[in-house]
Amino acid sequence: MSADGTAYQRAAERLCQARRVVAFTGAGISAESGIPTFRDPGGLWEQFRPEELATPEAFERNPDRVWAWYQHRRRVIAAAEPNPGHYALAAMEPHFEEFTVVTQNIDQLHQRAGSRRVLELHGSILRNHCHRCGRPYEAPNLPEERAPTCPHCGGRIRPSVVWFGELLPEDVFAEAEQAVARCDVLLSIGTSGEVYPAAGLVWQAKLAGATVIEVNPNPTELTPAADIALRGSAATVLPELLRRLCECRQKLSKAG
Numbered sequence: 001m002s003a004d005g006t007a008y009q010r011a012a013e014r015l016c017q018a019r020r021v022v023a024f025t026g027a028g029i030s031a032e033s034g035i036p037t038f039r040d041p042g043g044l045w046e047q048f049r050p051e052e053l054a055t056p057e058a059f060e061r062n063p064d065r066v067w068a069w070y071q072h073r074r075r076v077i078a079a080a081e082p083n084p085g086h087y088a089l090a091a092m093e094p095h096f097e098e099f100t101v102v103t104q105n106i107d108q109l110h111q112r113a114g115s116r117r118v119l120e121l122h123g124s125i126l127r128n129h130c131h132r133c134g135r136p137y138e139a140p141n142l143p144e145e146r147a148p149t150c151p152h153c154g155g156r157i158r159p160s161v162v163w164f165g166e167l168l169p170e171d172v173f174a175e176a177e178q179a180v181a182r183c184d185v186l187l188s189i190g191t192s193g194e195v196y197p198a199a200g201l202v203w204q205a206k207l208a209g210a211t212v213i214e215v216n217p218n219p220t221e222l223t224p225a226a227d228i229a230l231r232g233s234a235a236t237v238l239p240e241l242l243r244r245l246c247e248c249r250q251k252l253s254k255a256g
């Protein structure tokens with residue numbers, strides 16, 4: 001399924017006139033890198049209920065089980081490469097006064113694709129810390145099955161991701177709120193918009209007067225906030241949007 005020409009044209013025109021842009025991304029942008037999403041058929045949550053694995057209670061109940069699940073996801077992520085969707089966002093950055101990637105993803109593929117301003121709302125799977133004293137934890141090779149023990153307090157080590165019922169990193173979320181409050185365009189890419197307070201940022205952008213463009217093969221909870229919907233895969237739609245943006249900017253610069 002591909003986005004229709006007029007929607008592309010309208011989206012490219014809005015981007016062409018924009019000075020400040022936010023790209024709000026979810027698991028869908030990493031789908032074509034081979035990382036399963038959460039709520040799609042075959043997604044992560046199909047096999048496990050989030051409450052069983054992505055909550056502090058689940059970790060306190062069974063730290064080794066949660067740790068082993070994240071080790072499995074780390075292996076999948078380590079084998080993944082950024083896809084054309086990630087690279088297109090990185091290539092868009094120099095075209096704007098301000099271009100901020102606000103991601104719910106924990107795979108760091110935006111950074112690996114070259115995006116420089118990336119706000120990780122839900123943390124990163126590549127960092128770990130002690131669940132009891134909070135100290136960061138680094139070790140050359142991590143055990144596969146058992147959550148390590150903190151050398152300082154004996155607590156258990158966990159991935160530095162935000163679980164359900166946990167607060168998002170305050171400074172990161174505040175910076176994301178500032179970015180959405182002043183952006184001209186917000187691209188909502190590859191997210192079902194089911195998780196708050198992250199998804200609320202799209203509504204904040206809308207209320208602040210931004211044009212919201214949704215890039216997703218399917219309609220989502222955020223579709224009602226979208227002014228334009230590009231129904232297709234991020235790996236296809238974003239490179240096409242970049243091409244049309246460059247075309248439009250060239251025309252503008254020729255027109256003087």
Ligand code: BV8
Binds near residue numbers: 027032161166189
């Ligand atoms: C919190 C952990 C305060 C890391 C995750 C209202 C206000 C505040 C809170 C709540 C609220 N209502 C409910 C809550 C609680 C909860 C929540 O939102 N629950 C939901 C499920 C109802 N929120 C929280 O607990 C948050 N904390 O609120 O703190 C507080 C404190 C105490 C008590 C109360 C409140 C914490 C949320 C963070 C949870 N952590 N993950 C990890 O293991 O990864 S959430 C998980 O879902 C991931 O982080 C993921 O990023 C996030 C969102 O999922 P998506 O990225 O959107 O992925 P999904 O699979 O859903 O969708 C994929 C989309 O891609 C689809 O639309 C599909 O069509 C599309 N797609 C597929 N292929 C492609 C594609 N698109 C483009 N191209 C393709 N090729």
Ligand code: ZN
Binds near residue numbers: 131132133152153
């Ligand atoms: Zn500790």
